[in-house]
Amino acid sequence: MMRILRSLPRTHKLLLLPVATMVTVLGAHKIVTTVEDVQRDSQTLDTVHVPLDPDASPGLPSLDTKRTAMADAFEMANRALDATRDHVPISALTASEIVDIDLIASVRAAKTEPGLPETLALPAVDDASRNGDESAVDVATLDEGARHMAVVIGTIASGMLEVDGSVVADATSYEDVSEDELAKFDEGPIVLEEQIVTNEPYVPQWEIYTVRSGDTFAVMAQKHLAMGYSEVMALVDTLPEPRILTQWRVGDRFEYQLDEQGDLLALRMMKNARDGYLVERQGDDFEVATIERAGEATQRLFAGTISGSFARSAKATGLTSAEVSQLSRTLEKKLDFRRDTRRGDRFQVLVESDVIDGKSLDPRVLAVQYEGERMNLTIVRNPDDNRFYTTDGKSLDPAFNRYPFEGRYRLSSNFNPNRHHPVTGRISPHKGTDFAMPIGTPVQAPANGRVEKVGNHPAAGRYIVIRHDNGYKTRYLHLSKPLVSNGQRVSMGDRIALSGNTGRSTGPHLHYEVLVNNSQVNAMKVSLPENQSLKGERLVAFQRQAEPKLAILESGQTGTVVASSDQQAPGNDEG
Template sequence: MKKFSYLLMLMMALTACNDDSKNADLADNLEKVEKAPALIKEYGFTLNGYDVVRDTIRSGDSFGIILGSHGVDPAKIFQIVEKVKDTFNPRKIVIGKPYVILKEKDSLNSPKVFIYENDRINYTVVDLRDSISVYTAKKPVTIVKREVAGVINSSLSETIEEEGLNYLLAHQMNNIYQWSIDFFRLQKGDRFKLVYKERYIDDTIYAGIENIEAAVFYHQDKPYYAFNFLADSTAGKYDYYDEKARPLQSFFLKAPVDYFRISSRFSPRRFHPVQKRWKAHKGTDYAAGYGTPIKTTANGVVIASSYTAGNGNYVKVKHNGTYTTQYLHMSKRAVKTGQRVKQGEVIGYVGSTGLATGPHVCYRFWVNGVQVDPFRQNLPSAEPLEEKYVPSYFAAIEPLKEELEKIPFEEIEI
């Protein structure tokens, strides 16, 4: 009996040792798993397998200089440039743009991938691993819907800032309502509601506004609705319409530049600041910073893109048999004679060439061959929504209108 008890105790001891050994092995394995580095994936690559170099394009940099500084010989660089230039033009890399180089983790440490960020979402990959190839791609983007309201206390931009919203909302609202609301004449107590979408890269990095889906702006207690609707499915063209399916857009833009002030209006008699004499000023001067893009105010054909001593660099656009516009004193022209242009297309940049004392664009307007003040014209609206789309438009905006109604205002003392 004593022998049996001894044997039983011995077996129990051995089993306990065995369990301790297994537990120790399990703990070691768990520790190894915990210490394993997390996989870092970006641009479609697992970065753990490379030495990663992140930098930005600097003044004096070129594609060749950057690769050369990382050990790529000139003959190889020439071969790469010739292979990729039709998709990625190395001469057009922009100062300040980020780039990433993935290098082999070996003694040579040679570059295997060059990634150039075209913007915050789009990037170009030059793959040097097997054969040279190039392609463009996008970072994963999440769309987030937001609802906001604001009450004007001083200006639209200040209200946007006070609400903690992106300043680009003010710019987009101005674009939507530029034909119906003068944002320079807003009144205290005017208010707005918006339903819009924002973009986020990898769910965390803010990447701007996708679009404003619906808006209502109460100006002098009158509601101005705007709904974004796919008016042309073939061209993928969206436009804004009001609650009665009427287009918000006019045949003409309100101004040829964004972020401006009117420094001189159309006048039969004005003292010319350069010629120092009284004469008619048959245009409207929009003061803006050097290099500000100038946009054609309506669709048309460029009938002149030239230079004269008085006009400086100028562009003239014929829109139809009735209307023609002209844009003077450009620092640089961006279109050629005979070119077709669409409303809002950049045709040049603000400057002070010709008879000008400072950076501005002189905007001239003709009706049936006679120069007139565009602010005094009853200008036509844009093309109406096709009748066949009207029922689907009303069906689409009904839930958006209800959504706008439910957004509360934060009341302020007026």
């Protein structure tokens, strides 16, 4: 055995250390007992005969009567030696009962913990060691890595970690570590929250700034947004409506985002609850996008009774000024408020609006029911063309409006072929109708058509000529500003110009002409085309869409009646 050990290089000797460790830790008691028995029997110490059990396995002597995990450890060591080139593996040796006792004498163990070896020494065996000269023995101290491997293998072999395939609970560390040694590697306490914050990427948050008295955007941007004066001016110039930043009012609010260094990333400003602008930094420049917020469509039913003027009675129901104005413009196409309304007449109005942040925006009259002494009228808005129709599909809008403007203006000069000229006194036919109105009053197209001419004349001033789809023509004279161009398509109600006092005119007014077969006619008396009506599939579709609105009018339950225009039945919220 010793000859084999001497023939092995140092590396392979270390591979045998797990076996030596197990022999030392687990079999020391049996070996020492055997030596004592030999000495008692006065046998020589050259060799010691260790009796084997009848069922012992070939190879190294068994230190236990049963085959345990130690045998597996021996086989593991043998496999490691088998991989060693040019040396005889232990597994190839012939079974023997003789062990050189010098192997036992040469093992040294110093312990810091009961049962756990700290250092192991394996002598370089020579003749001096055989003669008992311990001073001549070259003791090699086992390094920490090899010692750790030997202890772990020995632990596995002893069955401490596994019994019948199950891990036992008495496994433990094999060496104590002092506080001084721990302190060498102390990196301070680990705070979980700080570690998480450190690892998370930076996410900019929206912050809100409220305008205070005396604030200007230039000063505020330098203090809070880390912007220089030139950057402030560049941002203001980028906005389509710079006044949103230059004309602040106390209480105005806007939102902004900053990066990790505190520089501006984005700016969000709202003109109102629906519309606004988003400014984002792109390198050294700014990009502006339009914000359009969608509200929740909500419908409300209002009911009232005429007790004075129609406008005052409508406002008493809770309608806003904008809603009353829209309702009046809708009904005046069929209802003359001076002649047709009477005290005690009743009406109901279904209005839809978008609610954003609790505010009602963009009101739209959907349906009206008027029950009066002189007239009963029920009309519903058709979503397909945004016009009002009666329940049987007749349009509230005529195919040709009588007046080319909204509101009422004094008729200052009628159509009169025998009119005397106001300056010369001679008969000078007036082939149009004049309406006295302030300069800048909007002029509207009375029907669909195409602009035929936009021009300027010494007597007529600025003027427009439109050819309509039904073959009629209309002319507009003495305008201050045309709003259309030659060849442009216009629809009924489109603004085409602003009234004025250009050309030969005695005062601000609109000269309006209607031509049939290229001849001027009295615009106030000419027979205009019939109202447009819905027929066939268009009528069926309209009536299907009108049903839920008519059901709401019939219910008479005022207040919020449905959440959206798609609802089919009224609610129970009383107004």
